[in-house]
Amino acid sequence: MKKILLMIPLIMFGIDYYSYKDAVKxxxxxxxxxMIEITSSRCHYCKWMESTTLQDKEVVSFIQKNFIPVRIDVSKEEIPKGIEYSMTPTFIFMDPKGRIxxxxxxxxxxxxxxxxxxxVKE
Structure with missing residues (x-):
């Protein structure tokens, strides 16, 4: 029961991510x-940001309201064509037409x- 209660805040304040394909639509x-978050399961800084900044309820609320969020874990997924990065984490913001x-x-x-x-929102 304690494990379930401890997970509730993560569910309440986590970002609902889309697949890249669904996000573009x-x-x-x-x-x-x-908003594309390029991350890796081996990246210490990615894990830090995901457990702090990206769990902050004000940040989460702003992202959910103003962006279509995508998380791509490069240790598990391929990067969509046209998306380039040099390190993780990297955040890439694209307009609805796909322009960076x-x-x-x-x-x-x-x-x-x-x-x-x-x-970015402005």
């Missing part, structure tokens, strides 16, 4: 940008990442 339908708006490498604290999200 959804972005066109809703006229929202796509901004590419942000590295792990970010909540305050800094939230500023980036707001800049």
């Amino acid at each position: 959804k972005a066109k339908e809703l006229h929202k940008p796509v 708006i901004k590419k942000i490498p590295g792990a970010w604290k909540k305050e800094d990442f939230f500023k980036i999200l707001k800049e």
Whole structure:
């Protein structure tokens, strides 16, 4: 029972990710940008950001409201054609037509990442 209760906050504040293919369709339908998180299961900084910044309820809420989020784990999945990165984590923001708006490498604290999200949204 304790394990179930401990998992509830993760479910409540986690980001609902789409597959890349579904995200591209959804972005066109809703006229929202796509936020692609390039991550790896072997990446310490990715794990840190996923357990801190990307669990913050304000960040999660902003992402869910303003973006179509995608997470691609390069240790398990292939990168879609046209998507390039040099390190993990990397965040790539695309407009609904698939054009890259901004590419942000590295792990970010909540305050800094939230500023980036707001800049991209504008």
